[in-house]
Amino acid sequence: MNLAYFSENSILPLVITPTEGESKKETLVQWIADNKASVESKLTDSGAILFRGFQINTPQDFEDVAKAIDADLKDDYMGTSPRDKKSEYAFSASELPAHYPIMQHCEMSFLPSAPRRLFFYCHVEPEYGGETPICDFRKVYQDLDPKIRAEFEKKGVKHIRNYSSPNEAARSGFQLKKWTDLFHTTDKKVIEEKCKENDIICEWKANDGLRMTNKNAGIKEHPITGEKVWFNHTQVFHISAAADEYYRIHKRQRRWETFKTSMFLELMTWYKKLTKNPNEQSMHVTFGDDSEIPDDYVEHIQEVIWKHMVIQAWKKGDIICIDNFSTSHGRLPYYGPREIMVCWTS
Ligand SMILES: [Fe+2]
Numbered sequence: 565m566n567l568a569y570f571s572e573n574s575i576l577p578l579v580i581t582p583t584e585g586e587s588k589k590e591t592l593v594q595w596i597a598d599n600k601a602s603v604e605s606k607l608t609d610s611g612a613i614l615f616r617g618f619q620i621n622t623p624q625d626f627e628d629v630a631k632a633i634d635a636d637l638k639d640d641y642m643g644t645s646p647r648d649k650k651s652e653y654a655f656s657a658s659e660l661p662a663h664y665p666i667m668q669h670c671e672m673s674f675l676p677s678a679p680r681r682l683f684f685y686c687h688v689e690p691e692y693g694g695e696t697p698i699c700d701f702r703k704v705y706q707d708l709d710p711k712i713r714a715e716f717e718k719k720g721v722k723h724i725r726n727y728s729s730p731n732e733a734a735r736s737g738f739q740l741k742k743w744t745d746l747f748h749t750t751d752k753k754v755i756e757e758k759c760k761e762n763d764i765i766c767e768w769k770a771n772d773g774l775r776m777t778n779k780n781a782g783i784k785e786h787p788i789t790g791e792k793v794w795f796n797h798t799q800v801f802h803i804s805a806a807a808d809e810y811y812r813i814h815k816r817q818r819r820w821e822t823f824k825t826s827m828f829l830e831l832m833t834w835y836k837k838l839t840k841n842p843n844e845q846s847m848h849v850t851f852g853d854d855s856e857i858p859d860d861y862v863e864h865i866q867e868v869i870w871k872h873m874v875i876q877a878w879k880k881g882d883i884i885c886i887d888n889f890s891t892s893h894g895r896l897p898y899y900g901p902r903e904i905m906v907c908w909t910s
Contacts, residue, residue, distance in 0.1 A: 565595055567606075576700050576874050576891065577612035577884060589625045592618050596632040603633060607681075608788050611700050611891035612884055620881040623651035623905055626685035629883050630654075630907040634681050638910050650905055657684060657696075657904040658895065663825055665809045666895035667800040668699050668869050671888050671908065674723040674778055674797055675762050679908040680787075682886045682893065686878040691900025693817060696884070697875040699892045704794040705783060707868045712861050713783075720852030721782040721796045724843060729772035740846045743774040775843070779852045786889050793890055799866050801847040804859045807833040808866050813897060822897065878904065 566581045596603055607613050620626055631637060637653040647655040672678045684696055727743040747755050759766040767775045784795035799805050807829040814822040842848050850856055886893055
């Protein structure tokens, strides 16, 4: 196998490609099994490993490679993206519309049970855009303004999510899915139990909607290296985050579509701030003491994230394995066909 990096300035991600005769999935699975300790330590150092040029053609092939790296795959999901099942453990990465921004995040950073590892697989190469950028959140932690970082370390964060009522006829694109679709049950007792397991406070609202809030440290130490990692969803959930993100997306893609969405999000953010209190927003994040995180803090965080973000175009058959405790992922808008799948561990 060939091991290399895209650039001499960055070890994210490590790129593994086959030498002649090594491109079969079975060969890759065997190679991973034979080099397990080395693969794991390289994953910890780099934050992500991209396997490119192998014969990976089906969700099952993907699952087999993911299992070779980490057999502890899971199929439960408490996040915010709509997902479809493709094999026992492979799911569509996100069914969110193509123009939606998915900001950088460590998967489910707001839960005590955030997955240790994530795997993404490119089944259908995007026609335009649709990259899954990744970012070393250890570097983000180090590079933040020390004053802002200290405030997060002192106060922690509170993540707020408001899920729609199952009785609601129509939802706008800015509302989260119905809580019955998130939990796949109508039994409120089951949901309350699940929330308790995950340190989530759940409140049933007068309109039968569900508010879930949870307080987190915001910074996490990597379980193996002890390095500090930016580990929260401020840049995803904060009310001003989507408009800030789209401003940067438009600067990169410069399409009429991205211009329109950018303008629309600016207006929507202004409208939402005016009409709903922070607790009622579909998603929002405040400091742990309930005080608001200033908009310019969010802008600064996104600026640091974009500085360290690695954006590579997908190639059919690519599999990327991500250390979710150090490295974030997101999605850039796209058009045309695109099919990316995901697996995750406990
Ligand atoms: Fe994600």
